[in-house]
Amino acid sequence: MGDGTLKCTDVPHTLQMVDMFMNEKEMFIDMCGQIKINKKAGLYDGAYKAVELAMKNKKG
Numbered sequence: 037m038g039d040g041t042l043k044c045t046d047v048p049h050t051l052q053m054v055d056m057f058m059n060e061k062e063m064f065i066d067m068c069g070q071i072k073i074n075k076k077a078g079l080y081d082g083a084y085k086a087v088e089l090a091m092k093n094k095k096g
Contacts, residue, residue, distance in 0.1 A: 044050040057064045074080060 044053055071080075
């Protein structure tokens with residue numbers, strides 16, 4: 037989706053990502069920008085949509 041966030045499953049990878057965020061500012065800025073674009077496109081709204089559908093079904 038363009039944000040490129042990696043899922044860190046252990047301490048060494050987590051520390052590596054923290055180091056990258058602290059020392060490669062351009063990468064961090066680019067990732068945040070892509071997250072904003074994806075949010076605007078509705079790509080992160082799955083939980084909101086699930087709750088909305090559940091409430092509609094509950095009301096009848």
